Amino acid sequence: MLFLFGNIIMNINMLPLFPSVLGLDIETDGLDRFSAQITAVGLSDGEDTWVLTEGYERLISLLEDPSVLKVIHNADFDLTVLCFRMKVDHNIEVKPQNIYDTLLVERVLNNGLSISNKLEDALARRLGILVDKSLQESFTGGGLSEDQLSYIENDCKHLIKLRDEQMREVSLCGMEWVVDLENKDVLVTLDKTLTGIGIDLEQFEAIRAQIPAVLDQILSQIKDILGEDFVIEVERTKKGEKYTEEIPVNEIKWNAWQQLKPALHKVGVKVNNTQRGTLEERQDQHPLIPLVLEYKTWFKMLGWHWDEFINPITGRIHPNWNQLGPITARFSCSDPNMQQIPRPDGVRPNFRSLFLPLPGHKLLVADWSQQEPRILAHVSQDEKMIAAANSSDIYSAFGKDVWGEEITKKDPRRQIMKIGVLASFYGVWHVNLASRMGLSEKEAEKLQKKIFNTYRKAKQWGDYQIKGVMQHGYTQSVMGRRIYFEDTSPRMQWRLKKESRNYPIQTTGADMAKLAEVKIYDIIQKKNYDAHFIIGLHDELVLSCHESQAKDCFADMKQAMMEAGSEICPSVQFPVEGVVSDKWEH
DNA sequence: CCTGACTCC
DNA sequence: CATGGGAGTCAGG
Numbered sequence: 269m270l271f272l273f274g275n276i277i278m279n280i281n282m283l284p285l286f287p288s289v290l291g292l293d294i295e296t297d298g299l300d301r302f303s304a305q306i307t308a309v310g311l312s313d314g315e316d317t318w319v320l321t322e323g324y325e326r327l328i329s330l331l332e333d334p335s336v337l338k339v340i341h342n343a344d345f346d347l348t349v350l351c352f353r354m355k356v357d358h359n360i361e362v363k364p365q366n367i368y369d370t371l372l373v374e375r376v377l378n379n380g381l382s383i384s385n386k387l388e389d390a391l392a393r394r395l396g397i398l399v400d401k402s403l404q405e406s407f408t409g410g411g412l413s414e415d416q417l418s419y420i421e422n423d424c425k426h427l428i429k430l431r432d433e434q435m436r437e438v439s440l441c442g443m444e445w446v447v448d449l450e451n452k453d454v455l456v457t458l459d460k461t462l463t464g465i466g467i468d469l470e471q472f473e474a475i476r477a478q479i480p481a482v483l484d485q486i487l488s489q490i491k492d493i494l495g496e497d498f499v500i501e502v503e504r505t506k507k508g509e510k511y512t513e514e515i516p517v518n519e520i521k522w523n524a525w526q527q528l529k530p531a532l533h534k535v536g537v538k539v540n541n542t543q544r545g546t547l548e549e550r551q552d553q554h555p556l557i558p559l560v561l562e563y564k565t566w567f568k569m570l571g572w573h574w575d576e577f578i579n580p581i582t583g584r585i586h587p588n589w590n591q592l593g594p595i596t597a598r599f600s601c602s603d604p605n606m607q608q609i610p611r612p613d614g615v616r617p618n619f620r621s622l623f624l625p626l627p628g629h630k631l632l633v634a635d636w637s638q639q640e641p642r643i644l645a646h647v648s649q650d651e652k653m654i655a656a657a658n659s660s661d662i663y664s665a666f667g668k669d670v671w672g673e674e675i676t677k678k679d680p681r682r683q684i685m686k687i688g689v690l691a692s693f694y695g696v697w698h699v700n701l702a703s704r705m706g707l708s709e710k711e712a713e714k715l716q717k718k719i720f721n722t723y724r725k726a727k728q729w730g731d732y733q734i735k736g737v738m739q740h741g742y743t744q745s746v747m748g749r750r751i752y753f754e755d756t757s758p759r760m761q762w763r764l765k766k767e768s769r770n771y772p773i774q775t776t777g778a779d780m781a782k783l784a785e786v787k788i789y790d791i792i793q794k795k796n797y798d799a800h801f802i803i804g805l806h807d808e809l810v811l812s813c814h815e816s817q818a819k820d821c822f823a824d825m826k827q828a829m830m831e832a833g834s835e836i837c838p839s840v841q842f843p844v845e846g847v848v849s850d851k852w853e854h
Numbered sequence: 855c856c857t858g859a860c861t862c863c
Numbered sequence: 864c865a866t867g868g869g870a871g872t873c874a875g876g
Contacts, residue, residue, distance in 0.1 A: 504876085524875055525858060543859065568860060571873050594869045598863080605871045608861040640863095694867035701867095762865065770868040777863090806863045806869090857876090863869080 286330055287313045289337045291427030294346045295420060301348040301461075302579055302586060308412060309350075310420040314428040317421045321412060325354060331364040339427040341387045343369040344591065347458050355462075356581060363793075364455065370427060372450045373434045375592045376443060380742065380752035391426050394433040446749045449782050450591065456785040456801055457591045457599075463800040463812065464584035465606065466624030472575055475617045479566055486563045491517055493555050500530045522560050523567040532556070549703065565616065572619070574604050589804070595751055596771055597778040599804050606803050612853070621851040625812035626800065632822045633854045634829060634846030635808035636780070638662045641690050643776050646837035647746060648729035652722065657840045663689075669722050670715075680706075684715070692716050693723075693730050694773075695766045733768035734761070743768050745775040746836050776836060777807060784809065784832035788825050797821045803852075810852060818848045 291312040296304035309320045309327065320327070330336060331350065340346050347364055354360045374385040383389075391397040399422045412420075438447050491498075498517040503510060520527050525542040532539055535554050539546050544564070547557050577585045585604065593600025601607045612618040625631045636642075641662055645653040656665035666685040667675030675682050684705045691701055702712035720727040737743050742752045751771050756764060781804060788809070792799045799813035799821050809829070813821040826844045833842020847854045 521875080523859090523873095526875065541858080564860080568873080572861095590870095593871095596869060598869065600870050602871060605862080607863070608871065610861060691867060697866040699866075759864090766867055774863095774869065808863080855876105857874105859873090861870100861872080
């Protein structure tokens, strides 16, 4: 046996009464959380290490014990595998409690810095421990070699000390609240992952089936306009040699900018890019343009294949939620990305309505109204903007402040405020704002000045942000979550100016969403609701709840979101809107 | 494997 | 000097 760092004990019966803190790490035969099998679980109190190679259900009481802190590096992986195996192999629903994730904390501490947060690098950096990665072997075989045992020990033995070192820095940075929030939110992320999302497969296939006919119809209209003999010349390179290829009209791929650009050029429309906005501005210049826009829209839908993500065991989609994806600490999502499912627009089929709650459940959908401008009002402490944020309609109030007249909800100037105010404070150039607001460049410039004059203190706040970054090297959320800037050299100043205004707002929004999630999760446990998290969309939360409890749970959910808002930004109210429905709408 | 374009907030 | 920020996915080349 190896006694490098203490005893490795194979017999679970020798595990004493659980200490108050344990490092935990699992080894699997694969990296896909929903098909991986567990080959070993390591537990360590920092001295001795226990290794299990079977009977993992004996860990359930430990995982669920709120008095034992489980320290895990990337808890999402370990907990998802453990919980999913328990559910599938033993039909037991495990609800882990009291988790500390050293990876999340490492990310919080190094946010914005190009530092590796991998366990081996964190151990080397914080504890001076060099782990011999040559010990890493595949865990697909039967028994465990001594090298493998030593490897498992390495991965869990130092977790407690690593946490101690991390917490020292956390306390120096005043980020206890943020770290606590992230560690609590691990359980919400786990809930989202394990619950997954249902999809109406029949309906999805029905929608897909109608797309080719729509595309064919558009293509024939294009051919009618351009004529059978229309040809484009496309520059190509083959083995370093340039040559021109002729593509006839019925072989042109209209979704490819490399072909669309020369085609537009040939009919006399010159564009720098083939983006939707660019083409929309020139709709009238040639009848080809609206057809191409329609073609792009429908062709894009062919690439959406969410059905391929359905888990064969659960029949549901289990996306990958990244709790610290963006630098601003929002969630990101992949495989598939549930945060980019198109909103219904009356033109495309309603893709959101394909996604379903659990059987017998309703979807609870709620979001904060105008979250970001309200946060801006709070962080800038601009009295006028705070008053607007606390009025019944923030954009009408903006209009009244700027133009000195009552603005109704139907007044077109309300829409201008909706587009213009936040964008202006984030640093959008008036020229780029003009078309979006439906104004000339001069009008936009005048309006922007008027906005800045109306909310002087907010403007000052924006102008001051870059100075703070230059002084401290970081910006932060209201709750003290930091975003570091490594490069503050002169060539970065322009970028810094924009980021230093945007980041504090966005990252405060992320704090708010995570706080609300944790509050709602606690209520669900306390009131024993049959409810689960499904989706987090930055300022929108989606839950699945049994229909018998949906109304009550929804009321609690909205209340928790409102409270989270005013706890973080006390000078502003945060109204929440939403619906209880069979479909994902709102 | 990168870029442009498109989807979301 | 260039001219809001943050993501992921797809097709083309």
